[in-house]
Amino acid sequence: MTTYETKFGSLDYYEKGGIEVIDDDPKHYAFSNVFEVANASAPWEKVAVGKNMEYVLEVIRAEGTSEWRTCAHDEFPLVLDGEVTIELVKLDIPLVAADKHGSVSLGGEPIGKAMGRIVLRRGHQALLPANAAYRMSADTASVVLLQTIHGDDTIERWAEICLS
Amino acid sequence: MTVTDVSATAPNAQGYRGFKLGGFHFSRDEFFVHLSWPTGKHVISADTFLKALQRDVAWDFFYGTVNFDHVFGTVNHYGTVDMFAGRFNDAYRKAELDHSENFDTLLIRETFKEMLDDWTNASFDPFASPTETGKPFGVKNGSNTAAVTRRRVAANRMVGVPGDEQIRTDATHPINRMFADVPQDDPDIHAEPGFEGEVAAYNLFAYLSRSDVTWNPSVVSVCKASLYCPTTEEYILPVVHGNDRVEWFVQLSDEIVWEVHDRDTGAPRSKVTMKAGDVAAMPGDIRHQGYSSKRSMLLVWENASPGLPELISTGQVSVYPVDF
Numbered sequence: 001m002t003t004y005e006t007k008f009g010s011l012d013y014y015e016k017g018g019i020e021v022i023d024d025d026p027k028h029y030a031f032s033n034v035f036e037v038a039n040a041s042a043p044w045e046k047v048a049v050g051k052n053m054e055y056v057l058e059v060i061r062a063e064g065t066s067e068w069r070t071c072a073h074d075e076f077p078l079v080l081d082g083e084v085t086i087e088l089v090k091l092d093i094p095l096v097a098a099d100k101h102g103s104v105s106l107g108g109e110p111i112g113k114a115m116g117r118i119v120l121r122r123g124h125q126a127l128l129p130a131n132a133a134y135r136m137s138a139d140t141a142s143v144v145l146l147q148t149i150h151g152d153d154t155i156e157r158w159a160e161i162c163l164s
Numbered sequence: 165m166t167v168t169d170v171s172a173t174a175p176n177a178q179g180y181r182g183f184k185l186g187g188f189h190f191s192r193d194e195f196f197v198h199l200s201w202p203t204g205k206h207v208i209s210a211d212t213f214l215k216a217l218q219r220d221v222a223w224d225f226f227y228g229t230v231n232f233d234h235v236f237g238t239v240n241h242y243g244t245v246d247m248f249a250g251r252f253n254d255a256y257r258k259a260e261l262d263h264s265e266n267f268d269t270l271l272i273r274e275t276f277k278e279m280l281d282d283w284t285n286a287s288f289d290p291f292a293s294p295t296e297t298g299k300p301f302g303v304k305n306g307s308n309t310a311a312v313t314r315r316r317v318a319a320n321r322m323v324g325v326p327g328d329e330q331i332r333t334d335a336t337h338p339i340n341r342m343f344a345d346v347p348q349d350d351p352d353i354h355a356e357p358g359f360e361g362e363v364a365a366y367n368l369f370a371y372l373s374r375s376d377v378t379w380n381p382s383v384v385s386v387c388k389a390s391l392y393c394p395t396t397e398e399y400i401l402p403v404v405h406g407n408d409r410v411e412w413f414v415q416l417s418d419e420i421v422w423e424v425h426d427r428d429t430g431a432p433r434s435k436v437t438m439k440a441g442d443v444a445a446m447p448g449d450i451r452h453q454g455y456s457s458k459r460s461m462l463l464v465w466e467n468a469s470p471g472l473p474e475l476i477s478t479g480q481v482s483v484y485p486v487d488f
């Protein structure tokens with residue numbers, strides 16, 4: 001029987017595809033690679049690799065311990081390399097307006113009840129529930145793809161990350 | 165809406181019923197589907213037609229245009245649907261042989277569902293990879309209603325959240341032969357008492373490794389109108405998808421090559437090769453078809469905002485993803 005090898009990428013090893021242009025501009029495809037972006041990022045930077053109106057996909061290089069953050073809507077981290085621990089706290093008082101887009105820093109420790117703790121490895125997706133406080137940590141450099149909305153700390157550096 | 169509203173004939177010599185919708189007529193024989201409309205006629209392989217029809221039905225006409233081939237397809241107006249011939253084909257347009265009719269979604273949906281059920285034989289699953297199902301050809305031979313009416317997975321919040329879509333297990337979803345090496349470990353979840361409903365995580369890669377369908381995006385997580393619609397891909401996308409908005413792809417594993425053509429004329433624009441970790445947008449004015457040699461995991465990311473197609477078609481929003 002044939003055995004198949006499923007290829008995933010990592011910070012250490014990835015292959016990048018590309019665009020063979022016939023009659024177009026490569027910029028129209030905003031083509032990047034999450035591992036390349038994470039390799040060039042500082043820990044916990046939130047770098048947009050996808051954007052559709054107000055919605056974004058952010059690549060986060062998880063390394064060390066993040067600040068505590070909170071968000072008025074659900075967000076969903078997907079780990080693409082490494083291992084990431086998430087701590088969740090139910091805030092006694094929600095800290096952001098209900099219509100605020102994206103997460104904000106708490107600027108300190110959360111006040112509320114511990115909700116729990118999740119350890120994610122490659123391929124695992126979690127829920128960051130609206131109005132919870134969360135903090136992530138990773139012993140070694142890891143990669144998170146975050147489904148969220150463009151917020152104050154979203155970084156856009158398309159010219160640096162995309163094929164042109 | 166009842167089945168009597170669908171216009172169908174008695175079975176032909178090969179055992180298949182004929183269907184009529186507006187000025188369009190459909191019939192099938194052992195190998196082909198024959199279509200006709202007031203300005204022309206067309207033949208499509210039963211294989212191509214049934215696999216495309218299956219997606220159009222399951223996705224409820226999806227976002228934008230579903231081209232079955234270079235001539236025939238549908239355009240979703242979210243409540244009504246255009247069925248067309250030659251509309252996105254430069255030569256047909258120049259010859260003024262293109263034809264399009266608009267239908268209430270209910271009527272075209274019911275007609276397509278009956279056609280799909282009648283024309284799919286017992287041994288054929290239009291959602292399956294060609295190496296995992298029988299052939300669609302031959303005279304009428306039973307039916308495969310369970311396969312063609314599969315429930316479409318659509319999480320409300322996220323797969324694995326209590327009360328939402330649940331993870332897949334051996335009992336119903338064995339690991340696909342091409343994903344036998346995908347780790348099946350679960351995340352470690354420690355929920356404090358009272359928070360079990362909100363402390364949630366699951367293994368998306370394991371979930372996808374157990375998918376029994378190909379080229380069928382289904383929702384796993386929802387951030388307002390932002391939908392994660394991952395899918396597993398093997399062989400060729402059975403439709404050529406024409407966008408009415410920007411659509412994003414994140415290649416989660418392996419490799420897909422996309423043929424990208426102009427949405428309206430069909431003229432070639434590019435070939436996009438995506439490998440694990442690559443992210444790319446498909447602009448709002450193209451059509452695309454993907455090729456995957458080994459079964460791969462693709463994250464399709466959609467913005468389901470209802471006002472978006474109009475903002476794009478009236479030029480208020482760019483057909484390109486970002487400006488840089």
Ligand SMILES: [Fe+2]
Pocket residue numbers: 405411452
């Ligand atoms: Fe598409």
